[in-house]
Amino acid sequence: MIERAELVSTGAELLSGRSVNTHARLLGERLRAVGIELVRDTTVPDGLAVIRDAVAAALQRVELVFVSGGLGPTVDDLTRDALAELLGCGIVTDAAALAEMTERMERAGRVMNAARRRQALVVEGAEVLLNRVGAAPGQRLTTADGKTVFLLPGPPNEFRYILGEYIEPWLRREQAGAGALRERLLLTQGIGESDIVQRFELAGFPPDGVMTAYCAGAGRVEVRLEPAGPEVADAVLDAAAEEAARLLVPYVYARERVALEDVIGRLLAERGQTLATAESCTGGMIGARLTAVPGSSVYYWGGVVAYADAVKAALLGVDEAVLRQEGAVSEPVAAQMADGVRQRLGADYGVSVTGIAGPGGGSAEKPVGLVYVGVADAAGVQVERFVYPGDRESIREATSRAALALLYRRLVS
Numbered sequence: 001m002i003e004r005a006e007l008v009s010t011g012a013e014l015l016s017g018r019s020v021n022t023h024a025r026l027l028g029e030r031l032r033a034v035g036i037e038l039v040r041d042t043t044v045p046d047g048l049a050v051i052r053d054a055v056a057a058a059l060q061r062v063e064l065v066f067v068s069g070g071l072g073p074t075v076d077d078l079t080r081d082a083l084a085e086l087l088g089c090g091i092v093t094d095a096a097a098l099a100e101m102t103e104r105m106e107r108a109g110r111v112m113n114a115a116r117r118r119q120a121l122v123v124e125g126a127e128v129l130l131n132r133v134g135a136a137p138g139q140r141l142t143t144a145d146g147k148t149v150f151l152l153p154g155p156p157n158e159f160r161y162i163l164g165e166y167i168e169p170w171l172r173r174e175q176a177g178a179g180a181l182r183e184r185l186l187l188t189q190g191i192g193e194s195d196i197v198q199r200f201e202l203a204g205f206p207p208d209g210v211m212t213a214y215c216a217g218a219g220r221v222e223v224r225l226e227p228a229g230p231e232v233a234d235a236v237l238d239a240a241a242e243e244a245a246r247l248l249v250p251y252v253y254a255r256e257r258v259a260l261e262d263v264i265g266r267l268l269a270e271r272g273q274t275l276a277t278a279e280s281c282t283g284g285m286i287g288a289r290l291t292a293v294p295g296s297s298v299y300y301w302g303g304v305v306a307y308a309d310a311v312k313a314a315l316l317g318v319d320e321a322v323l324r325q326e327g328a329v330s331e332p333v334a335a336q337m338a339d340g341v342r343q344r345l346g347a348d349y350g351v352s353v354t355g356i357a358g359p360g361g362g363s364a365e366k367p368v369g370l371v372y373v374g375v376a377d378a379a380g381v382q383v384e385r386f387v388y389p390g391d392r393e394s395i396r397e398a399t400s401r402a403a404l405a406l407l408y409r410r411l412v413s
């Protein structure tokens, strides 16, 4: 049974800020499902010696190592050379990989050349994992002392394919009976980490045998409950999760890793209800998030980006006198925007935001970061006021999340 694994990510672009390393996240998540913890991700530039040494170091610590990137045809693709050197084997052309690549190239009307042929090179003795969505295949290598190294291509779609098509089935066989690492999740929105901890401490939570872990980011906090040891029963974890959810009402929006807009979409679709948005300082970000969810046309009618006061008045019916007296960034304007868009688009819910994203435009009375978010339904309108720190982008982000959080709370209240 394998318990721990490491990843070696190769590629100078991952260190220079040109690419974000998304492989560690995907791999970590998939490994947890088969009871393996990804304990380290070492990112190295494209160099034979650094790759070789990073893999050698990882093999000192764990029995399963993944290496991503550097399998392509260019001179900076050195992963297979590094592994051949480390394992003391040669490099050979894999006939099956070459045939598969040649055939796909012919179908695409391209010809095989020496550079492309290099992608069929593998470490001698490797099990070759044919790449049907790209060129260079993945490889499974076994070290002299029985440890496993998987080589995966760097392009994310190819990495995902090799992982899902070959490696996960292999892992499931190897880990038969291991089960996923046990955890219970609570996803919260609209409450900070320290407030969560405060609520837990006051209630004497967690109970014995349960450990808490937090992951905060993008306006949400993920609370993870884990057993302190194998002797802790599932029922203890389940009970702890129920208690945590009670302590965090109304901020828990899911028990699995999903986005708030997905949960909102599910709720609206289930109930056959609809939504419209009126956005000022977020300029359509809320609409973009809502429509990123497949099937959102069922419940999302659309929105008005009402940036100018004239648009707030003409398209949403906001009272011009109120705009003049209270200013566009005010509670009554947020309320009228939410109700206006709800009525004019004929939706069950209207969501609105109006605020000062900065860096200019603030005053002592209305500072940069001041925002109002509103939600309207047939029963009335609810508006919340926030003052967010940060730059323009983070204020806009926070505002769009706050609007969705307010809508969510309205939907479940």
Ligand code: ATP
Pocket (backbone or CB within 6 Å): 009, 010, 011, 013, 014, 018, 019, 020, 021, 022, 023, 024, 068, 069, 070, 071, 072, 073, 074, 077, 135, 136, 152, 153, 154, 155, 156
């Ligand atoms: P290719 O045949 O395309 O050269 P390769 O196996 O040699 O594939 P790389 O050259 O290292 O892989 O990377 C190819 C692409 O994949 C690059 O655009 C790179 O930014 C991206 N990539 C590599 N590693 C990662 C990673 N860990 N996370 C996200 N993207 C990555």
Ligand code: MG
Pocket (backbone or CB within 6 Å): 069, 070, 071, 072, 073, 074, 076, 077, 154
């Ligand atoms: Mg490459």
